[in-house]
Every structure is written in C-alpha cells, then in structure tokens.
Amino acid sequence: MSLPIFLIGARGCGKTTVGEALSQALGYAFTDTDHHLQLSTQRSVAEIVAEEGWEGFRARETQSLRAVTAPRTVIATGGGMVLAEENCRFMQEQGQVIWLSASPEILAERLESEPEAAQRPTLTGRPIADEMSDVLRERAHLYQAAAHHQVDAMQSPERVVEAILLSLSLARA
C-alpha cells in the first residue's frame, strides 16, 4: 500500500512528532500542511490569521492540503483541517485518515510546556486547558467522522506509531 496517510487531531496531539516517526518507520516522506503554508506564504500562522482572518487562513490550508498530498507520504494536518467538509472528503478519498485522540488536559499540558507556545495563536485568548475542552467538544465528532481509524495519542510516540501501523496492517520498512 502506498496511499498517503493523513494525521488529524487537535493542536498538541502529536501529529508532527508522531508523523515524523511514522514516516521513518515506513520509509515514507513526511510533510506538514502548516509548514507548507508558512513556506509558501513566507508568513507564520499567526501573521496569516492577523492579516487575513481565520477564513483566509482556512482557504490557504485547503490549498496546502492538496499541494502536499502524494503517495508514500505521511501528512500532518492543521488542527482545524476537518472544519471544511471538502478537506475531509479529499483526505478520505486520497488515502488513510488517522485521528490522534487525546484528552484536553493532556493537550493543554503539552502545549503549555512548549517554548514556542506563544507563536500558536489561541482561538479565544482564554486559558489553554479551557480552550482545548471547547475545541474538542466542537470538533471530536468531526475528527471521528473524518477518520478511518482512531488511535490513542496519550501513549509514547513510539507506541502511537505501533498502534497506527497495526490499525493499517502495515509493517515497518
């Protein structure tokens, strides 16, 4: 199987961390839609949101998703990728979609301990734990509906990779 593998889930669930490890395990390329967006626009997520609003950001995110999708590639997607049904349909049709699920408490803990936390724009300006609760309440059903497989992302990155390989019946390269 050489279809692209899309990792979806909230900020902090480990899409970048796990995605890189998964790509190495499979001998696949790794790409990140947020990273593509920043390279192609030469701006940070925060700058794009400040200049074009979340709506402008979302439109660019859809373009980035399409641009990075290729066979034998693990694709870490932005946390809000599932907000557009068009993106969900695209990912489901093009490859395998994995939801890395984690509790709001774990997500908040991880995001707070990141040195570059300030670069990640919060949606509401409220405490990160409250915000992650709200985000998951709004989006869990979208992640669930979009994903072919749900994987528990509250284990070590190595175990998350193993769980993904198992769910896809894929062997390491």
Ligand code: ADP
């Ligand atoms: P995302 O790309 O989904 O926003 P990241 O991969 O950037 O998430 O991870 C967010 C933070 O959580 C990073 O500091 C990362 O080191 C940490 N992290 C990611 N996955 C795990 C994990 N399975 N266990 C512990 N910490 C993790």
Ligand code: MG
């Ligand atoms: Mg990431």
